[in-house]
Amino acid sequence: MNKIYLAAMATSAILTAACGHTPEAAPIDSSSYIGRSSIKADHLTPELLQELGKISDLKASPDGSKVLYGVTYTNVKKNQTNRELFMMNADGHDNQAITHSVKSEQNAVWDADSRFVYYLTSESGKMQVWRMLPDGSHRRQVTDTKRDIEGFVLSPDNSRILLIMAIPTPRIDSTLFEGLNKTTGRLVDEMNYRHWNGFVDDYPHPYIAEIDADGFMKESTLKDIMEGEPYECPMRPFGGVESFAWSPDSKQLVYVSRKETGTQYAFSTRSSLYLYDLETGTTTDLHPGDHGYDTNPQFSPNGEWLAFQSMARNGYESDKNRLMVLSLEDPASMKDLTARYDNNVDQYTWDPSGEGLTFVGYSQGVASVFHITLEGEVEMLSDGSDHDYSEVCYVGKHLLVTRHDWHQPNEIYALDTITHEATQLTHENDKLLAQLGDMGAIEKRWMKCTNGDSMLVWIAYPVGFDPDSCLMNGEAKKLPTLLYCQGGPESAVSQFWSTRWNIAIMQANGYAVVLPNRHGVPGFGQAFNEQIAGDFAGQCMRDYFTAIDNVAANEPWCDKDRLGAVGASFGGYSVYWLAGHHEKRFKALIAHCGIFNCESMYGETEEMWFADWDYGGAYFGQNGLQPGLCHTPKRGDGINACYTDSPHKSITKWDTPILVIHNELDYRIPVTQGMQAFNLARMRGIPARFLYFPDECHWVTKPQNAVLWQRVFFDWLDTYLKDKPESVE
Numbered sequence: 259m260n261k262i263y264l265a266a267m268a269t270s271a272i273l274t275a276a277c278g279h280t281p282e283a284a285p286i287d288s289s290s291y292i293g294r295s296s297i298k299a300d301h302l303t304p305e306l307l308q309e310l311g312k313i314s315d316l317k318a319s320p321d322g323s324k325v326l327y328g329v330t331y332t333n334v335k336k337n338q339t340n341r342e343l344f345m346m347n348a349d350g351h352d353n354q355a356i357t358h359s360v361k362s363e364q365n366a367v368w369d370a371d372s373r374f375v376y377y378l379t380s381e382s383g384k385m386q387v388w389r390m391l392p393d394g395s396h397r398r399q400v401t402d403t404k405r406d407i408e409g410f411v412l413s414p415d416n417s418r419i420l421l422i423m424a425i426p427t428p429r430i431d432s433t434l435f436e437g438l439n440k441t442t443g444r445l446v447d448e449m450n451y452r453h454w455n456g457f458v459d460d461y462p463h464p465y466i467a468e469i470d471a472d473g474f475m476k477e478s479t480l481k482d483i484m485e486g487e488p489y490e491c492p493m494r495p496f497g498g499v500e501s502f503a504w505s506p507d508s509k510q511l512v513y514v515s516r517k518e519t520g521t522q523y524a525f526s527t528r529s530s531l532y533l534y535d536l537e538t539g540t541t542t543d544l545h546p547g548d549h550g551y552d553t554n555p556q557f558s559p560n561g562e563w564l565a566f567q568s569m570a571r572n573g574y575e576s577d578k579n580r581l582m583v584l585s586l587e588d589p590a591s592m593k594d595l596t597a598r599y600d601n602n603v604d605q606y607t608w609d610p611s612g613e614g615l616t617f618v619g620y621s622q623g624v625a626s627v628f629h630i631t632l633e634g635e636v637e638m639l640s641d642g643s644d645h646d647y648s649e650v651c652y653v654g655k656h657l658l659v660t661r662h663d664w665h666q667p668n669e670i671y672a673l674d675t676i677t678h679e680a681t682q683l684t685h686e687n688d689k690l691l692a693q694l695g696d697m698g699a700i701e702k703r704w705m706k707c708t709n710g711d712s713m714l715v716w717i718a719y720p721v722g723f724d725p726d727s728c729l730m731n732g733e734a735k736k737l738p739t740l741l742y743c744q745g746g747p748e749s750a751v752s753q754f755w756s757t758r759w760n761i762a763i764m765q766a767n768g769y770a771v772v773l774p775n776r777h778g779v780p781g782f783g784q785a786f787n788e789q790i791a792g793d794f795a796g797q798c799m800r801d802y803f804t805a806i807d808n809v810a811a812n813e814p815w816c817d818k819d820r821l822g823a824v825g826a827s828f829g830g831y832s833v834y835w836l837a838g839h840h841e842k843r844f845k846a847l848i849a850h851c852g853i854f855n856c857e858s859m860y861g862e863t864e865e866m867w868f869a870d871w872d873y874g875g876a877y878f879g880q881n882g883l884q885p886g887l888c889h890t891p892k893r894g895d896g897i898n899a900c901y902t903d904s905p906h907k908s909i910t911k912w913d914t915p916i917l918v919i920h921n922e923l924d925y926r927i928p929v930t931q932g933m934q935a936f937n938l939a940r941m942r943g944i945p946a947r948f949l950y951f952p953d954e955c956h957w958v959t960k961p962q963n964a965v966l967w968q969r970v971f972f973d974w975l976d977t978y979l980k981d982k983p984e985s986v987e
Contacts, residue, residue, distance in 0.1 A: 290360045292333045292340035295690060301721065302694055302766040304968035307757055308332045308961050311686040313660060313668040314649070319372040322654030323348055324392060326366055326375060327670065329686060334961045343377065345392055348653040350672065350683030356394030363388075365409050365499060370416045374473065376400070378407060387419070389473055400474045408462055409492075409499040413508040418468055418536075419475060420502055420511065422492065424460040425482075448520030453864050454495035455923040455955030461490045464502065464513055466536070483534050483541075484515070491515040493529060500554045506561035510535050510586075512544070514553055524866040527551050528572045531564075533586065544589055550577050558612040563632070565615060567603060568594075573867045574791075576748035578784050579603050581615065581630065595634045600783045607650050616657065618647050620750040620781035623702065623714045627659060627673060641678040644702075646753040658683070663753040664718065664761050665697040696721055698765035705808050707777070708800045711786065715805045716751065716773040718761050719815075723770075728815045736817035737770040738979035741806045741844075743825030743832035744779060747790050747798070747872070751775045758958055758967060759826060767972050768980070770816065772809050776801035792874040794828075794856075795835055795903035802832065806843065819845070820979045824971075826850035826919075827927065827956065831905060834935055837916060838908025846978035848971060850919040851927050851956050854935040856904035862928045873900040909938050915945040917974040919967065921954035947974060 295309035312330040319326070325348060330341045341362035346353035357363050359381065366377040374389050381388070382399055385406035390397040401407060401421070409422040429435060430445045444457065451458055468479040484491055492501035493516050501514040516529040531544040531552050545552055550569030557564055564584055569577035579602040584592035595615070596603055604625070606617035614631040616639065625646040627639040639657070640647060648668060649660040657675055660668040667687060671680040698721045705713050722731040729735070742761075744751045751773050764771050775782065776798045778790030790798050802823075810818040821844050825833050830852015837847055853859050857877045860869045870876070916939055920932025932948065939946040949970050951963055958967045 291358070292331050292336060292338055292360070293342065293358070294331060294686075295333070297690065299693055300695075302697065302760075302763045304763070304965040305334050306690065307760055307763055307968070308334050308964055310667050310690055310757075313670060313684060313686055315366065316649050316651040316658055316660065316670065317367055318348070318651055318653040318658070319368050319392075320370055321372040322656075323372070325651075325653055325658060325670070326368065326392075327684075328363065328366060330362075332961050334965055337960060337962045339961070343375070343394070345394075346683070348656060350670070350681075353684065356390070356392070358394075367410075367412060369412060369473075370414050376410070376412060378410065380406075387421070387475075398473075411499050411502045411504065412469075413504045414506055415508040416469060417508060418466055420504075421465045421467065421480075422462050422499070423465055424462050426460045427458060427488075449524040449866070450520055450864065452925050454925055456925075461488065462492060462494070463487075464491050464511075466511070483511070483513075483539075487517065488519055489515050489517045497553075503555040503557050503564070505586075506557055506559070509537060512555040512557075512564060514555065524864065525870060526572060527569065527575050527867050529553065531555055531566055544584065544586075545592070548572050550574055551579075554606070556606075556608060558608050559610065560612050562612065565606070565608065567606070574871050575865075575867055576746070576787075576791075578787075581606060581617065583632065595630050595632065596636075598634055599630070599636050602780050602787075605649055607652060610652055610655050616650050616652075618650060620752060620779075622781055623716070623750075623775055624752050624781075625750065627657075629675070639673060639675050639678060640680065644700075644753055645680075646755075662755040664700050664755070666691065667755045694766075697762050698723070699725065700761070701725075703808075705774075705804055707797070707804055709797055711777070713777075713801055713804070714775040714782075715808075716771075716775075717809070718765055718771040718773065720765050720768045720770060723815070725813075725815060735815070736820075737815050738768065738820040738822065738975070739770040739772060739806075739809065739816045740764060740975070741802060741821065741823040741836075742771050742773040743802065743823060743829035743836075744773075744776070745825065745827030745829045747778045747794070747828035747831075748780060748787055750780050752781070757964060763968065767975075769822075769975070772805050774801055774805035776805070791872050793899060794831065794872070795899045799832070799835060799839070802836065803840075803843075810843075818843075822846040822848070822975055822979050824848040824975075825852070827852065830927075833916075834905035835903070835908070837914055838905060838911040840914070842913070844914055846975055847914050847916040848919070848974060849916065849932070849935065851921060851924050852931065852935070853905070853927055854931045855906040856900050858934075859927065859931060862930065864925045868926075877901045906934065906938070909942070912939060912942060912944055915974075915978050917947045917949065917970070919949040919951075919970075921951045921956065921958070923953065923955040926956050 297306050297309050299306045309332050315328045317326040325346050327344050328341050330339055332339045342355050343357045343363045343366050345356045361379050361381045364378045366375055376389050378385055379388055386399055387401040387410050389400050405423045407421050411420040463482050463484050465480055465482050468476040470476050491513055503512045511534045513532050514529050518526050527550045529551050533542045533544050550571050553567045555566040566582050568580050568582045571577045581595045581603040601619050604618045606615050608615050614629055616629050618625050619628055627647050629637045629639050645661050645663045647659050647661050651658045657673045659671050659673045661671050662668045670684040671682050673680050699719045701717050703715045705715050707713050719725050778798050780787045809816050823833050823836050823844050830849035833847050833849040834852050834854050863869050918932045918936040920929045922929050936946055936948040958964050
């Protein structure tokens with residue numbers, strides 16, 4: 259890439275005069291405001307599901323007295339969302355909203371002195387950094403860049419700020435476009451031209467600037483610390499401010515980047531940690547060599563250690579997520595704290611002493627809270643009950659967490675690290691959920707897999723159903739039952755809360771749901787987790803049959819003549835595969851954004867490392883690929899069950915009504931996968947529907963689209979699984 263061009267783009271980001279950064283917040287337009295919902299419902303509906311408040315992003319004040327967090331609100335009628343900021347004392351008292359605006363406040367953080375809260379908002383027309391007092395007063399804009407700011411990180415001494423801004427990718431041979439200002443054509447000569455849900459028109463870079471005594475950014479000091487490097491930092495599509503860590507003395511910055519482009523980028527998961535020295539302007543790779551993702555660096559409170567998450571194998575995006583530490587004084591001191599811990603580490607934080615770290619990790623079907631010492635000793639801090647934890651945050655010496663389960667979205671709890679007791683501090687959705695009463699029982703079973711392993715299976719019962727008596731609201735009933743097929747493929751089947759794949763709303767609609775933790779999911783050891791790689795159509799599919807057959811044969815409440823199978827992503831692949839192999843077990847199928855044809859998928863997807871690793875390489879063997887691209891361990895010639903038993907190979911055996919859902923902007927599993935499945939089902943005369951969203955990616959995020967998704971989902975199931983209910987004999 260042309261370095262002169264990059265330098266010019268960096269110059270375009272410099273600020274206007276800092277003295278002009280003093281506008282206050284605009285008056286509120288109450289007709290446009292979106293806040294806490296007052297929707298009425300006596301059961302969980304798609305609309306209520308969308309309008310529950312969503313808590314995230316806990317931030318403790320440095321003095322340990324306050325907790326800052328955000329809540330996202332949705333209005334289905336307006337088809338919009340809005341995020342507000344809340345403040346409470348460390349003990350949960352005096353909880354109140356500190357913002358009330360029509361523009362969302364994001365990325366909120368404290369300054370080092372606990373005097374101000376900095377945040378991002380587009381209130382001025384562009385996404386910029388603003389500042390306010392902890393009570394929400396005296397809102398002032400402190401940056402005014404020509405481009406939107408995607409995220410920011412304050413230095414510990416309040417003297418500098420890091421900004422994330424995107425640099426446009428120049429056109430190839432721009433002379434070809436002269437005089438064609440209305441053309442929509444794109445010209446590409448390398449891979450990674452589109453990613454996740456958009457075309458790669460730009461890439462983010464970190465900029466550092468000084469902050470003056472009044473808290474505003476100094477225009478002349480803004481600097482791109484990766485100037486001339488055509489690499490993402492943070493990494494898209496999901497990387498953010500967690501990709502950066504200031505040293506406690508504010509003299510150095512660690513950032514995460516995958517310094518590759520094009521075809522190499524598409525096949526690689528090698529990101530590394532880079533240390534940037536502000537005084538010398540030099541950059542050092544802290545973890546050289548061939549490895550997988552390095553992410554989420556965090557300095558210990560005293561600055562002695564740098565912690566980060568790391569995967570060992572390049573190209574394996576679901577490798578064990580280890581927790582590593584190293585000393586900047588001696589990079590050779592790097593060690594894996596989790597060498598004796600056989601599961602992944604997810605979100606984590608240093609404990610106040612700096613002598614250990616607290617993290618969330620999946621274990622035995624739930625996401626629990628653990629503590630690990632610098633010697634690698636692990637202790638569970640939560641009580642192991644059926645809840646999922648998602649965030650951990652120390653407020654002084656006290657630990658706050660966010661927790662959810664099948665029937666409640668995230669709320670904030672105080673977790674006693676001695677007694678392991680969790681005390682609920684926020685009650686964001688209590689009033690809305692109280693309307694619903696009983697939301698249905700859920701229990702877990704252990705079943706023996708065909709290979710001898712044990713498998714945890716969750717069983718969810720409909721609202722009003724007593725599994726002991728087989729009575730539904732006092733009347734004997736057999737239940738239509740769904741087999742839930744998890745995506746990922748290496749994703750946990752735990753106490754998750756989702757606004758799309760929501761188990762509570764399936765219970766509210768009268769369905770029993772069987773949720774197997776089949777081979778491939780985390781939380782049961784690395785061998786169990788990795789078994790699925792290169793074996794999509796093998797043990798995991800036998801696990802699905804084990805789970806649904808066990809329930810159908812042994813539970814008097816299960817109507818074996820009214821079984822359905824549903825799933826998304828790899829779960830969608832699973833449904834397509836089951837369609838050709840279930841031998842009339844199921845009466846209705848739903849596949850969302852699933853893989854139908856593994857051969858065409860290999861050449862269509864954008865993140866090649868995913869297909870290359872999990873499929874065992876290309877369908878034509880590795881010899882046809884450019885040397886050095888494939889990082890897959892040798893599994894023969896790459897022709898394995900992922901191809902020989904691809905779902906499309908069994909299309910002549912399909913005989914079951916199927917709903918196919920797929921989205922135009924899904925570049926991970928392109929929409930043509932769903933179109934193939936739907937078209938061929940109809941060619942065979944099988945009842946089928948295709949729900950298509952032109953403006954959604956792998957997920958469905960727009961409120962009204964999400965409501966339509968739920969309505970179509972249950973309309974399809976009700977049509978084929980509720981026509982002729984039978985009583986228990």
